[in-house]
Amino acid sequence: MFHWTIRLFLVCLVGYVSTPATAAVKKYQFDIQVKNISRLCHEKPIVTVNGMFPGPTIYVREGDRLLINVTNFAQYNMSIHWHGLKQYRNGWADGPAYVTQCPVQTGQSYTYDFNVTGQRGTLWWHAHISWLRATVYGAIVIMPKQGTSYPFPQPDFEFNLLLGEWWNDDVETVVKQGNKLGLPPKTSDAHTINGKPGPLFPCPEKHTYAVEVEQGKTYLLRIINAALNDELFFAVAGHNMTVVEIDAIYTKPFSTNAVLIAPGQTTNVLLRANQAPGRYFMAARPFMDAPISVDNKTATAILQYKGIQNTVIPSLPQLPALNDSAFALNYNAKLRSLNSPIFPANVPLKVDRHLFYTIGLGVNPCPTCQNGTQLTASLNNITFVMPQTALLQAHYFNLKGVFTTDFPDRPPMPFNYTGAPLTANLQTTQSNRPRLSKIAFNSTVELVLQDTNLLSVESHPFHLHGYNFFVVGSGIGNFDPKNDPAKFNLVDPPERNTVGVPTGGWTAIRFRADNPGVWFMHCHLEVHTGWGLKTAFVVEDGPDADHSVLPPPKDLPPC
Template sequence: MIEVKEATCRRLCSTKKILTVNGKFPGPVLQAHKVIRSTSMSITKAATASPVTGNMHGVKQPRNPWSDGPEYITQCPIQPGDQFKQTIIFSNEEGTIWWHAHNDWARATVHGAIFVYPTRGASYPFPKPHEQVQIILGQWWRRDVREVLEEFIRTGGAPNVSDVHTINGQPGDLYSCSKSETFKLLVDQNKTYLLRIVNAAMNTIFFYSIANHNLTVVGVDGSYTKPVTTDYMTISPGQTLDALLITNQQVGQYYMAARAYSSTLLIPDKLGCANRSSNNLHGFSFYIVGWGFGNFDKDKDPLNYNLIDPPLRNTVAVPISGWAAIRFHADNPGVWFLHCHLERHLTWGMNTVFIVKNGKNKKERLLPPPPRMPPC
């Protein structure tokens, strides 16, 4: 059972109450194995503090939008003291995805990773790692994040920036009252570690790197990809990366760092992203067949589409004053949310829905709604 409740949390020398799942921040890791056919798991969510909904980000939920989670899109919030049994239907996901609240700005602290391992008896498409490590990038405000949201809506301007960025819920060691709690990854020399990286930040695109080490990206958004080795990477809100770290340097201490993307540093990373918005489509993964700057030219730009080995993702980074082209098969009936995963953009209204109609066959039709949906 997943229970959303308030807990007291201390960061930056001050204490405040935050929403958590089962009293943890970040929340617990959910684990599953890739399945050959669709399979489901059920989670009972209880809201004991504030109304909440939950989204399994990257789980396609075939024919089951009822458990997708966006507030007032496919369900109403679970009210304090109430429960909702959410059925999670896995299909072809493999790698790292994540879960988070999907109402107001509750996901600032209500989030966690999902590890989807290979099918039982199968192996990874890369050397088996010595260890797997969760890396969740986030933001922290000294103020109650609900107050930040309310002020943002009231003034109509940009929201106050967070006081600090975090790795696994902790600020860096140079911040006040943080040195002893800063996340530290203890490793053995000459071993391979699989880093399961999630950008759970509300409004920040990150550059991420580890000093004196290369990282080999082997997966993105719940699917494996052609390996790319790089000394830094860019990751947008909502996106996940699977990266291999080989600890081949001298014994010592090396900084792991996440730095906010700046529009003054328009540098495409080695995965082809120079980005400023982060758009997530529920219910599907899609191929990113092209992107560019300026207005999209429907006659010229498609000539340069990558139709051979485009990346498969569920969240696409769109360049500043630019465009991205995606391609997917609309084979999942339901109402599916399309929105920017930068919360300020979503609050401003950067969202819509795709309505995919039922097909002719039984397996192309919506499943019936669960017997007890949260009331509005």
């Protein structure tokens, strides 16, 4: 059982409809604490924010400043990541433990102090240490600047839908058991929508999220995939949705009967309540087109028209099949940046640095594991080793011996990455220190992420901290450096902070390295991150103090 509490105090400058152009100061107090929550006939203590699961939504406006003080009374270390916020020059507020900060230890406090600049839309926050984000997460809604409207029809109402996972057991214990065996931790017992699995599960009373709509009204659904390990399909029975935003970036609108969303991603859709008044299920279940064990149960919530009785049985949507790769590829191909005069797509056309990273799974010897081996993951055959000192601190203070900057730009030995299953020579390289890649300030980077058939092909959602990037290309099979770049979309590619690398395929992204600091990049499947599927970029300082890493705050946690 958990026996701990974390208090998080929030002070934010927020501009709402009634506030003037200069944002008003608003104060919030968030308590992250343990509370007994009942799901699937089980009650257990979990970490919550203000006794809520998921945690409360942070509402801000573009241009606002956030001061978030975290006080930890826990037996575990804690850090919070503000997923998708760029934190310009200010990695100290980014949150990943042992990358940009040492975690907040028991009895300690730390204030996350950052500005929300040049961003608007839906993002989210979550714990960024071990698997604690299973219950420590919530939405971030960034409203446009005063006087600025959405570039799509104004919705009448809006609501957040956070998709997650639930374990009947203590998640930290589940991870330790998996590590002891050298195997993946057990899959989740259920998926959830706003913390609730819905009536398709045992003991559904009070465990179904419902929202009431009015005939003819338009609703903005802010969808967040907070699941630890599953890409998810989402649909609403009887209703089409219009996609208008991904990862807090406006898109060219398109209609769809289902959405595909990977862990870490957000998607905003418009839904018009134009069907016969009744009750309709909103549903989410995994997408998995590889022979991997997943929790394939369907979570449901209810969209209910005003005036309809609760006794009416809802209808279920037709979700894509679990392994519907064709739908996934077709859906992702429709995503395009808005690329308007107000919201341009500034795609780097000239590339200074070409990177090619292979994604591999493997088996390494493990004398302490019951099986004598353990599953590992790697980029360019390198399994990332977490340091004991935060990498940004080591970089800023020029501490020697914490990390090296010799991460290879391409794999040490080219091979047929997606050919016949490769079962030999699966051991990956592990060094005593993290190996990072140094990037020149303001240089343009193209990174191709290539899935491989080392042990098994699988899709991988990769998240880059500190940046958005443009997804200029994607394909199945091996990336062809001679022919595939000619097919890149350099006009209106989707811009986001988390991208899925397709099973047995590749994805190419481009970004300008104009944010100095140390920035984490990792698979957002928590099981793979724990196995070492991660790395970090050291982006050098610019030519002057205004383009260099800010000094660290005085209350930066020690290691």
